[in-house]
Structures are given as structure tokens and as C-alpha cells.
Amino acid sequence: MRVVLLLIILDFARVEEAFAQRNDRAAERDAAAPDAATVTDDTEIVVTARYGDANVAPETELDEEDIAIHGASSIAELLQSLKPSIDGSGEELELLVNGKRGGAVGVSGFPPEALSRLAILPPDAAARYGYPPGRRVVNLVLKRKFSSLSIDAGASFATAGGRDGQRLSAGYTAISGQTNWGVNAQLSRESALLKNQRHIPRPVAAVDLAGHIEGLGLGEIDPQLSALAGKAVTIAGVPRGAESDPPELSDFVQTAGVVQLGDPHAYETLLPGNETLSLSANLMRPIGAFSGSISVNGGTNHTERLLGLPRASAVLPATSLWSPFHQDVVLVRSYDGDRPLRSRLQSRSWGVSTSLSGAIGSWQLNLLANYMRGSSRSSLDRGIDITEFQKIVASGDVLKNPYGRLPTEIFLTDEIYSIYENWDAQINVSNSIFEMKSGSVFSNFTASANRNFSSNKLIKSNHSSFENSHARNMRFKVQQSFTIPISSRIADERAVLGDLSIDVLGSLDIGGEREVQRAFDGRVNWTPWPSVQLRGSISYTEDVPAVVLLEGPRVETINRVYDFIRQEVAEPVWITGGNPALRRGTRHAFTLNGTFYPLSKEGPTLNVSYQRVIGRRGSGALPTSAPSVEAVFPERFTRDDAGRLIMVDARPINIARNSLEALTTSLVVRLLSERQPAAAVPQNPLRLNMSLNHVWQLKNELLIRNGIAVLDQLNGAGQPRHHASLQLTAGKKGLGATLSGNWVGPARLDGADEVFHFKSSLKFNFSTFFEPHRLIGSGNEDSVFKNLRISFDVQNIFNEFRRVQLNDGSVPYGYGRDEIDPVGRLIRFSIQKRF
Numbered sequence: 110m111r112v113v114l115l116l117i118i119l120d121f122a123r124v125e126e127a128f129a130q131r132n133d134r135a136a137e138r139d140a141a142a143p144d145a146a147t148v149t150d151d152t153e154i155v156v157t158a159r160y161g162d163a164n165v166a167p168e169t170e171l172d173e174e175d176i177a178i179h180g181a182s183s184i185a186e187l188l189q190s191l192k193p194s195i196d197g198s199g200e201e202l203e204l205l206v207n208g209k210r211g212g213a214v215g216v217s218g219f220p221p222e223a224l225s226r227l228a229i230l231p232p233d234a235a236a237r238y239g240y241p242p243g244r245r246v247v248n249l250v251l252k253r254k255f256s257s258l259s260i261d262a263g264a265s266f267a268t269a270g271g272r273d274g275q276r277l278s279a280g281y282t283a284i285s286g287q288t289n290w291g292v293n294a295q296l297s298r299e300s301a302l303l304k305n306q307r308h309i310p311r312p313v314a315a316v317d318l319a320g321h322i323e324g325l326g327l328g329e330i331d332p333q334l335s336a337l338a339g340k341a342v343t344i345a346g347v348p349r350g351a352e353s354d355p356p357e358l359s360d361f362v363q364t365a366g367v368v369q370l371g372d373p374h375a376y377e378t379l380l381p382g383n384e385t386l387s388l389s390a391n392l393m394r395p396i397g398a399f400s401g402s403i404s405v406n407g408g409t410n411h412t413e414r415l416l417g418l419p420r421a422s423a424v425l426p427a428t429s430l431w432s433p434f435h436q437d438v439v440l441v442r443s444y445d446g447d448r449p450l451r452s453r454l455q456s457r458s459w460g461v462s463t464s465l466s467g468a469i470g471s472w473q474l475n476l477l478a479n480y481m482r483g484s485s486r487s488s489l490d491r492g493i494d495i496t497e498f499q500k501i502v503a504s505g506d507v508l509k510n511p512y513g514r515l516p517t518e519i520f521l522t523d524e525i526y527s528i529y530e531n532w533d534a535q536i537n538v539s540n541s542i543f544e545m546k547s548g549s550v551f552s553n554f555t556a557s558a559n560r561n562f563s564s565n566k567l568i569k570s571n572h573s574s575f576e577n578s579h580a581r582n583m584r585f586k587v588q589q590s591f592t593i594p595i596s597s598r599i600a601d602e603r604a605v606l607g608d609l610s611i612d613v614l615g616s617l618d619i620g621g622e623r624e625v626q627r628a629f630d631g632r633v634n635w636t637p638w639p640s641v642q643l644r645g646s647i648s649y650t651e652d653v654p655a656v657v658l659l660e661g662p663r664v665e666t667i668n669r670v671y672d673f674i675r676q677e678v679a680e681p682v683w684i685t686g687g688n689p690a691l692r693r694g695t696r697h698a699f700t701l702n703g704t705f706y707p708l709s710k711e712g713p714t715l716n717v718s719y720q721r722v723i724g725r726r727g728s729g730a731l732p733t734s735a736p737s738v739e740a741v742f743p744e745r746f747t748r749d750d751a752g753r754l755i756m757v758d759a760r761p762i763n764i765a766r767n768s769l770e771a772l773t774t775s776l777v778v779r780l781l782s783e784r785q786p787a788a789a790v791p792q793n794p795l796r797l798n799m800s801l802n803h804v805w806q807l808k809n810e811l812l813i814r815n816g817i818a819v820l821d822q823l824n825g826a827g828q829p830r831h832h833a834s835l836q837l838t839a840g841k842k843g844l845g846a847t848l849s850g851n852w853v854g855p856a857r858l859d860g861a862d863e864v865f866h867f868k869s870s871l872k873f874n875f876s877t878f879f880e881p882h883r884l885i886g887s888g889n890e891d892s893v894f895k896n897l898r899i900s901f902d903v904q905n906i907f908n909e910f911r912r913v914q915l916n917d918g919s920v921p922y923g924y925g926r927d928e929i930d931p932v933g934r935l936i937r938f939s940i941q942k943r944f
Contacts, residue, residue: 160207160225160250160253161207161208161225161226161248161250161251162208162228162248162250163205163208163228163230163234163246163248164208164237164473165230165231165233165234165237165246166231167228167229167230167231167248168229168230168231169228169229169714169779170226170227170228170229171191171226171227171228171229172226173222173224173225173226173842174793174794174796174841174842175227175779175796175798176221176224176226176227177221177222177840177841177842177843177845178796178798178838178839178840178841178842178845179191179221179838179840179845179847180840180845180876180877180878180898180900181221182220182221182259182261182278182898182900182939182941183217183218183219183220183221184216184217184218184219184220184221184223184224184249185217185218186221187221187227188202188204188217188247190836190838190847191227193800193802193834193836193849194775194777194798194800194836195229195245195247196245200243200244200245201244202244202245202246202247203235203238203240203241203244203245203246203247204216204217204246204247204248204249205238205246205247205248205249206248206249206251206393207248207249207250207251207287207400208248208250209400209466209475210238210239210464210466210475210477210537211393211400211402211464211465211466211475211476211477212391212393212400212402212404212464212466213249214391214404214406214462215291215389215390215391215392215393215402215404215462216249216251216289216291216391216393218280218291218293218389218391219251219282219289219291220257220259220280220282220943222255222257222943223251223252223255223257223282223284223289224249224250224251224252225250225251225252225253226250227247227248227249227250228247228248228250229245229247230245230246230247230248231634231642232245232634232644232702233592233610233612233632233634233644234246236553236590236592236612236614236632237539237551237553237592238537238539238553239475239537239539239553239554239555239588239590242590242612242614242630242632242646242648243632243646243700251284251289252284253284253285253286254284254285254286255282255283255284256281256282256283256284257281257282257943257944258279258280258281258943258944259279259280259281259282259941259942259943259944260278260279260941260942260944261276261277261278261279261939261940261941261942262275262276262277262278262939262940262941263275263276263277263900263937263938263939263940264276264937264938264939265299265935265936265937265938266935266936267302267932267933267934267935267936268908268933268934268935268936269306269307269908269927269932269933269934270306271300271302271303271306271307272299272300272302272306272380272931272932272935273299273300274297274298274299274300275297275298276295276296276297276939277295277296277297278293278294278295278296279293279294280292280293280294281293287393287394287395287400288393288394288395289392289393289394290390290391290392290393290394291389291390291391292389292390292391293387293388293389293390294386294387294388294389295385295386295387296385296386297384297385298382298383298384298385299380299382299383299384300382301378301380301381301382301413301414301415302378302379302380302931302932303374303375303376303377303378303379303415304374304375304377304378304379305372305374305375306379307379307927307928307931308925308926308927309374309379309925309927309928310922310925311372311373311374315370315371315372315373316370316371316372316373316376316418316420316443317346317368317369317370317371317420317441317442317443318369318370318371318418318443318446318447319346319347319368319369319442319446320346320347320440320441320442320443320512321344321345321346321347321364321368321441321442322344322345322346322347322361322425322434322438322439322440322441323343323344323422323438323439323441324343324344324438324439325424325436325437325438325439327343328343329341329342329343330342330343330344330345330361330434330438331358331434331435331436331438332435333358333435334358334361334362334365334434337358337359337362338362338365338366340365340366342361342365342366343366344366344368345361345364345365345366345367346364346367346368346369347364347442347512348360348361348363348364351510351512351513352510352512352513352514353510353513355430355431355433356431356433356512357433358433358434360433361433371418371447373417373418376415376417376418376447376449377415377416377417377449378414378415379669379927379928379931380931380932381412381413381414381452382412382413382414383410383411383412384410384411385408385409385410385411386408386409386410387406387407387408388406388407388408389404389405389406389407390404390405390406391403391404391405392404396465397467398467398468399465399466399467399474400465400466400467401463401464401465401466402462402463402464402465403461403462403463404461404462404463405459405460405461406459406460406461407457407458407459407460408457408458408459409455409456409457409458410454410455410456410457411453411454411455412453412454412455413451413452413453413454414451414452414453414666414667415449415450415451416449416450416451416452416490416667416680417449417450418443418447418448418449418450419443419444419449419450419490419492419493419520420441420442420443420493421441421442421443421444421492421493421495421498422439422440422441422442423439423440423495423498423499423501423502423503423511424437424438424439424440424499424502424503425437425438425439425440425502425503425511426503426505428505429502429503429504429505429511430505430506430507431505431510431511431512440502440511440512442511442512444492444493444515444519444520445514445515450490450491450492451488451490452487452488452489452490452665452666452667453486453487453488454485454486454487454664454666455485455486455487456483456484456485456486457483457484457485458481458482458483458484459481459482459483460479460480460481460482461479461480462477462478462479462480463477463478463479464476464477464478471540471541472538472539472540473538473539473540474536474537474538475535475536475537475538476534476535476536476537477534477535477536477537478532478533478534478535479531479532479533479534480530480531480532481530481531481532482528482529482530482531483528483529483530484526484527484528484529485525485526485527485662485664486524486525486526486527487524487525487527487664487665487666488522488523488524488525489522489523489524489665489666489667489682490520490521490522491521491522491523492520492521493515493519493520493521494518494519494520494521497518497519498515498519501515501516501519523567523568523569523665524567524568525565525566525567525568525662525663525664525665526565526566526568527563527564527565527566527662527663527664527686528562528563528564528662529561529562529563529564529660529661529662530561530562530563531559531560531561531562531656532559532560532561533557533558533559533560534557534558535555535556535557535558536555536556536557537553537554537555538553538554539551539552539553539554540552545593545594546600546601547594547595547596547597547600547601547604548594548597548599548600548610549594550591550592550593550594551591551592552589552590552591553589553590553591553592554587554588554589554590555586555587555588555589556585556586556587556588557585557586557587558583558584558585558586559583559584559585559586559656560583560584561656561660563660563661563662563687565662565663565686567663583620584618584619584620585618585619585620586616586617586618586619586626587616587617588614588615588616588628589614589615589616590612590613590614590615591612591613591614592610592611592612593610593611593612593613594609594610595609595610595611596608596609597609597610606635606637607635607636607637607638608634608635608636609633609634609635609636610633610634611631611632611633611634612630612631612632612633612634613630613631613632614628614629614630614631614632615627615628615629615630616628618653624653624693625651626650626651626652626653626693627649627650627651628648628649628650628651629648629649629650630646630647630648630649631646631647631648632644632645632646633645633646639706639710640705640706640707640709641703641704641705641706642703642704642705643701643702643703643704644700644701644702644703644704645700645701645702646698646699646700647698647699648696648697648698648699649695649696649697650695650696650698651693651694651695651696652693652694652695652696652724652726652727652728653693654691654692654693654728654761655728657687658687658688658691658728658761659687659688659689659691660687660689661685661686661687662686662687663684663685663686663687664684664685664686665682665683665684666682666683666685667680667681667682667683668680668681668683668757670683670733670754670757671923671924672753672754673736673858673860673861673865674736674739674752674754674860674861675752675753675754676860676861676862676863676921676922676923677922677923678922678923678928679753679754679755681747681754681755681756681757682755682756682757683757683759684756684757684758684759684760685759685760686760687760687761688760688761688762691728691761691762691763692726692763693726694724694725694726694727694728694763694764695724695725695726695727696722696723696724696725696727697722697723697724698720698721698722698723699720699721699722700718700719700720700721701718701719702716702717702718702719703716703717703718704716705717711779712778713776713777713778714776714777714778715774715775715776716773716774716775716776716777717772717773717774718772718773718774719770719771719772719773720769720770720771720772720773721768721769721770722767722768722769722770723766723767723768723769724764724766724767724768725765725766726763726764726765726766727763727764727767728761728762728763728764729761729762729763729764729767729811730759730761730762731745731758731759731760731761731762732811732813732820732822732826733757733759735820735822735826735827735858736859736860736861737818737820738813738820741813741814741817742762742813744758745757745758745759746758762813764811764812764813765812765813765814765815766810766811766812767810767811767812768808768809768810769806769808769809769810770806770807770808770809771804771805771806771807772804772805772807773802773803773804773805774802774803774805775800775801775802775803776799776800776801777798777799777800778797778798778799778800779796779797779798779799780796780797780798781794781795781796793841793842793843794841795839795840795841796839796840796841797837797838797839798836798837798838798839799835799836799837799838800834800835800836801833801834801835802833802834802835803831803832803833804831804832804833805830805831806823806828806829806830806831807830808823809821809822809823809828810822823856824857825857825858825859826858826859827856827857827858827865827867828856829853829854829855829856829867829869830854830856831852831853831854832851832852832853832854833851833852834849834850834851834852835848835849835850835851836848836849836850837849842880842883843879843880843882843883843884844878844879844880844883844884845877845878845879846875846876846877846878847875847876847877848873848874848875849873849874849875850871850872850873850874851871851872852869852870852871853869853870853911854869855867855868855869863915863916863921864915864916865913865914865915865921865924866913866914866915866916867911867912867913868911868912868913868914869911870909870910870911870912871909872905872906872907872909873905873906873907873909874902874903874904874905874906875902875903875906876900876901876902876903877900877901877902878898878899878900878901879898879899880894880896880897880898880899881894881897881899882894882895882896882897896942896943896944897940897941897942897943898940898941898942898943899939899940900937900938900939900940900941901936901937901938902936902937902938903934903935903936903937904934904935904936904937905930905932905933905934905935906934907934908933908934910926910929910930910933911929911930912924913929
């Protein structure tokens with residue numbers, strides 16, 4: 110499969126030469142076009158925008174050298190590395206390509222070397238482009254001519270053993286002027302981590318792998334067998350040959366007191382094995398005065414978890430053809446030797462995204478359309494049907510050998526088949542609608558339509574089945590925003606207020622089975638001095654649950670959790686998916702943000718943000734870690750007769766009220782090795798980037814249902830108040846290193862009878878890369894080292910984990926080092942070659 114994928118990509122590369130020739134002349138004209146200013150005669154200067162610029166001036170801009178120090182293998186990986194210094198809130202980034210919406214889905218798989226520069230736009234740019242308010246927008250400016258075939262191979266392993274992974278990817282990228290295209294394939298796998306590969310306390314004794322006979326009430330099996338063996342026999346293994354012919358009493362003499370024992374942890378996983386294959390192809394090119402793009406992607410994923418050996422016991426009557434004993438005994442055996450129970454999840458998906466962007470007169474137009482279809486199949490082995498097994502053992506039928514291979518009908522497996530599809534289309538138009546003394550009033554209008562379908566079929570092990578399907582009617586959304594300048598230094602250098610603008614936004618979501626959803630947002634952007642930027646916003650949203658929360662496919666897996674009621678580790682069936690019973694709610698948000706440049710725009714940047722969010726009747730995850738939740742939602746937790754937790758329905762719920770207040774602080778510093786005039790800057794200077802983020806949760810409360818106590822997640826529910834992260838990147842073209850750290854503050858969780866104290870923890874990760882050709886040089890341009898990158902990463906350098914203690918200082922069962930973080934320190938090594 111890997112060879113076939115590589116041949117396909119190489120074939121695309123051969124076609125590219127002919128494809129690019131059609132665009133070379135246009136590319137040369139683009140290259141000759143002015144970037145900033147062109148002198149047309151001795152007295153006239155014509156100023157034009159740079160190639161690929163957005164219609165909003167960037168807050169920060171990274172050139173090729175700034176990009177190169179991260180050593181990323183794709184633009185998506187580069188953005189992930191830059192995210193802490195762009196937006197510490199964790200919100201998703203929105204992307205432009207050459208200053209336009211559309212095409213970012215395919216371009217994100219391009220190598221970072223395809224970028225001419227990367228521009229980080231200010232927060233108010235989201236409203237200009239019709240994105241959700243407050244999202245950070247990044248403009249990807251591609252080179253005008255670029256082609257590359259890249260092959261990337263990597264491997265990873267845990268230093269404690271037991272867990273390893275491999276990855277192989279190949280891709281081709283071609284850019285010629287306004288036309289670009291690419292194709293990429295990636296195959297990866299991670300091995301399962303077994304319990305016996307870590308120090309996990311074993312709650313049960315060794316398991317029998319071959320089956321055995323026990324006496325009733327653990328007494329003597331048969332006095333005559335004891336006489337033959339010369340000792341009292343209470344247990345005896347099933348002898349060889351019993352799987353084909355009825356055994357004799359003497360056959361059990363050799364197995365008297367002998368049982369083939371095995372470690373139960375050798376048949377149970379801490380972490381499942383995983384295999385993933387993904388394919389993507391994209392094309393972006395001019396269509397008349399417009400720019401169009403199409404991206405196709407698909408993938409498959411297989412996850413498997415081992416759940417231990419199934420065992421069953423039944424009374425073997427003395428009258429049975431298969432019993433040589435003179436009294437009833439107990440037969441204990443597994444289903445099929447050492448075959449363990451399994452939980453499997455197989456999923457497939459494919460989708461297509463298209464866009465068309467361009468100008469009609471003074472209006473900027475963007476058309477977007479997406480289609481996604483996927484399917485999944487999950488199976489969960491329940492074990493042996495004890496009733497049917499007892500029938501086989503007790504029947505005495507010559508054709509039903511209780512020692513031989515058991516029929517598949519008595520092996521219980523639940524299966525769930527799910528299909529889903531979704532399509533949406535969107536039109537976005539923007540323009541300056543009229544002029545004010547302080548500048549232009551900017552309008553952005555978006556209209557979108559969405560429709561989806563989902564189907565679930567559950568086949569239970571008892572042969573009963575349940576099927577449901579849901580097709581959501583067409584739903585439409587319209588959104589209008591205006592950016593109104595109040596004061597501007599560009600329009601008036603003596604403006605007392607500096608730069609001041611207001612963004613207002615309103616939207617209506619209508620159609621389908623749900624009620625109308627309304628949203629309003631008002632924002633103020635004020636820059637009283639060049640070194641200070643202040644922003645404030647107030648928003649109101651009627652919260653209609655997302656499609657995935659309503660109609661996501663039902664999945665049943667096994668999840669390893671801590672049961673605070675019994676104070677033990679449990680592995681219940683964990684149900685996830687959509688909940689069609691979710692109702693609408695409301696969300697109020699208030700945000701204040703300040704950005705400060707103490708030295709200059711190129712110097713350190715300090716950002717301070719306060720956020721308060723109040724939601725009512727909104728959708729949220731079931732807080733399964735809080736012991737008090739089970740008393741409120743008893744139908745979501747299933748226990749057996751002994752009180753052991755065996756099933757949790759973790760699908761989302763409506764929450765009566767949630768209140769959140771947080772203070773976020775970030776500091777970003779970018780330094781160059783030498784501060785000299787531009788002409789004297791070293792050709793490849795050393796660059797240093799640092800970002801430090803801190804989140805302080807001031808309030809985090811949940812009222813799950815009216816009439817019960819408020820759940821303070823910061824006081825007894827296990828949520829920490831403080832979280833901090835650090836990222837330090839240093840390097841130049843050909844060499845770079847990144848050190849990142851994450852600190853989580855202490856927390857407390859009140860159990861049923863004990864208080865669990867979660868200690869603060871600090872984890873560090875380190876990554877580095879080097880390109881031999883740039884470092885050691887080579888006179889041969891065809892050297893094998895050219896465009897070769899070698900990367901080395903270490904996750905959790907010091908093998909740290911978050912410790913948990915009870916009031917008396919002891920470590921509760923289930924919170925050992927290998928149970929909290931089974932992988933521990935992980936090392937990755939990869940080689941990438943571009944041709």
C-alpha cells in the first residue's frame with residue numbers, strides 16, 4: 110500500500126511540469142508586478158498593496174527565516190507550534206490564503222517552505238472576513254513559484270517500553286503564480302500498551318488459559334481420582350486429547366493440581382492500538398477574475414482495545430458422556446484458549462470542499478461549499494453466554510464437546526453501525542459602504558445553508574436490534590456585521606482619541622426542527638497610543654446545540670476511570686455520541702482585553718484579558734468526575750449487584766446554569782541576534798521566540814439541575830485554578846530547538862468518604878532539528894543531504910506525572926505512576942527529504 114501511494118504521488122510530479130508551463134508566463138508577470146511602490150516617471154509614484162496582503166494590516170508578520178526556525182513538516186504543524194504565541198485562549202485559528210478566504214483546507218498540508226510570509230492579523234479582523242467574533246485570523250502568503258516532493262518517515266517509542274509508533278507520509282506541492290495544487294498521503298500506527306508492561310496492581314489472581322475441573326464448593330473432585338494421584342485433588346487441568354474424545358479418569362492424574370496459569374494483565378490494554386490512513390488532494394487556480402479551489406480528503410481509522418480473557422463455569426453432571434467422574438463437578442474454561450475480549454472501532458470518512466473568491470466591482474465575494482460523509486462500526490465483546498454454556502455442558506450430547514471449540518453463537522458481541530453526512534454552503538460579501546470623516550464604514554454579510562443526516566443501528570448480543578435515523582431539514586443562517594470608525598490617526602493625525610472603532614454583529618439561524626437562534630455582538634477597539642490597544646465586547650447568543658451534539662454517531666467503548674464511590678479503578682462501557690433530547694439555551698459573554706507594547710511594535714508584547722461567561726440551559730459534557738453527579742443522573746450510571754460501575758452514558762446534557770470567569774495573561778518576545786541596519790543584518794541570524802501564557806480561573810460553577818446544590822468545580826471538583834505554559838524557540842535556517850513546558854496548579858476533589866489532593870505538576874517537552882546541507886555545506890547541489898531534515902523530539906523529559914494523595918498522605922488505589930500517565934517519556938525521531 111505504501112509503495113502504491115508513493116508511485117501515485119510521483120506520477121503527479123511528472124504531470125506537474127506540463128501543468129506548470131501553462132502558468133509560467135502569468136507567474137513571470139506576477140513576479141514583475143510591484144510589491145509596494147513603482148516609479149512610473151520622475152514625478153509620479155504609484156503605491157500598490159503587496160502581493161497576498163489582507164485588507165487588514167497585520168499585527169505581527171513572520172518572514173521565511175522566522176518560519177524556518179520551527180522546523181515544521183507542514184503548515185498545519187507550523188500553526189500548531191505558533192498557536193501559543195498567537196492566541197493563548199485555545200480558540201481555533203481562522204485562515205486566509207493570499208489575503209482571501211477559501212483554499213486553506215488544502216494549503217495547510219503544504220510544506221512551510223512554500224510560504225513567503227505569515228501574517229497574524231489583529232482580533233478585529235475576524236469581523237472583516239465574516240468569521241466568528243474574537244477569533245484570531247492568520248494570512249498565509251504563498252511563494253509565487255515553488256515545487257516540492259517530500260517524503261517523511263518517523264518512529265516513536267516510550268522509554269519505559271511497551272508503546273511504539275511509526276509514521277510515513279509523502280506529498281507533492283506545486284505553486285505557479287496564482288495556481289497551486291498538492292497531493293498528500295499519510296499512514297501511521299501506534300501499538301497497544303498492555304497492563305503487564307507497566308506496574309499496575311492486579312486485583313485478581315492468575316487466569317487459567319486451558320480450562321480445568323473443580324470440585325463442587327472447591328471440595329474433592331473424585332475420591333477415586335485422589336486415590337490414583339496419591340493425594341486429595343480439588344483442581345485438575347483439562348488433559349490433552351479431551352477436545353476430540355471423552356477423557357478417562359486416569360487422564361486427569363497427570364493434570365491433578367496442575368493448571369496452565371497466565372497473567373491476566375497480558376490480555377488487557379492500558380492504551381489501545383491505533384492505525385490511521387489519510388489521503389488528500391487540492392487545487393487552487395484563477396477562474397477568470399476569480400480564484401477557485403477544490404479540496405478532496407478521505408481517511409480511515411482502526412482502534413482496538415483488549416479487555417481480558419472471558420471465563421465461564423458450569424456444572425458437569427456425572428451422568429454426562431464427557432464426564433469420567435463419579436459425582437458432579439465444575440468445568441471452568443475460556444471461550445477459545447487465550448483469545449481475549451476486544452473493543453473495536455473502525456471509521457471511514459471522505460469530504461470535498463470548494464471555494465470561489467473574487468471582486469465584483471468594489472464588493473469582495475466569497476463562495477464556500479463543503480460535503481462530508483462518514484461511517485463507523487464499533488463492536489464490544491461481552492463474553493460467554495453462561496446460560497447457553499451450561500446447556501452445552503449439561504446436555505451430554507456426543508456432538509457437544511464441552512472441552513472443544515465452543516460455537517460462535519454463545520460468544521456475545523454488541524455492534525453499532527453509524528452513517529452520517531453533512532453539507533453546507535456559504536456566501537460572504539464585504540465592502541466599504543460609505544465614507545465618514547474618520548474613515549470607511551465596512552460591511553460584511555454572510556448567508557449559509559446546512560443540512561445533515563445520521564443513522565444508527567445497534568445489534569445487541571441477545572440478537573435484539575434498535576435502529577434510528579434522522580434527517581435534519583435545511584437550516585439557514587444570515588449574519589451581518591459593520592465596522593464603524595469613530596476616530597482615526599490616518600484620517601486625522603491630531604485625533605485626540607487615537608484609533609477608535611466599533612464592530613456590531615447580528616445573526617439569525619432559522620429552519621429545521623429547531624427554533625430561531627439569534628446572536629448579537631458588540632465590540633469596541635481602541636488604540637489611544639501606538640503602544641496600547643484596548644478591546645471590549647459584549648455578546649448574547651441563543652445556544653442551539655451543534656449537529657454533532659444532537660446527532661453524532663453512538664459509540665460504545667471501554668474507558669478506564671476512577672470510581673470515587675467505591676474508591677477503585679473501573680473499566681465501564683462508555684457511551685458517547687449525540688443526544689437528540691438536548692434543548693436550546695442562552696449564553697452571555699463579557700470580555701476586556703489589553704495589548705501593550707512597552708518598547709515598540711517589534712518588541713515584547715504583553716496581553717491581559719478578562720472574560721466572564723454565563724450560560725443558561727446550554728449543552729455541556731456530563732461531569733463524570735464529580736461523585737455528586739451520579740445522585741442527580743442515576744440513569745446515566747449502571748452498577749452490577751456488587752455495586753461495581755459497569756456502564757456510563759456520557760452523552761451531553763443540558764446544564765441549568767454555568768458561570769465562568771477567567772483572567773488570561775500572555776507575554777510574547779521575539780529577538781534577533783543582532784540589531785543592525787537592514788543592510789548589515791547577518792544573512793542567517795539567530796532568532797529567539799518566547800511565549801508565556803497563564804490562565805487564572807476566578808470562577809467555574811455548574812448548576813446541573815434546578816433545586817440542587819451548585820457544583821463549584823474549583824472547590825472540591827478536581828479543577829485547578831491556575832494553568833501556565835511556556836514555549837521557547839531558538840534557531841536559524843538549518844538548525845532550531847524548542848523547549849515547552851506546561852504547569853497545572855493544585856486541586857482538590859471531594860470523594861464519597863475521602864478527599865483527593867491533586868498536586869501541581871510541571872512537564873517539559875523538547876524538540877530539535879537540523880539540516881546537514883545548511884550546516885556543513887556542500888559544493889554538490891545534488892548532494893543527498895540537500896533539503897534533508899532530521900528531527901528529534903522528547904515528550905515529558907523528566908517523566909513527570911500529577912501525584913494524588915489522601916488526607917493521610919497515602920496514594921489512593923488506581924493513582925499510581927503508571928495508571929495516571931502510562932506512556933511517560935516518549936521519544937520521536939523523523940527524517941524528511943524534499944526533492
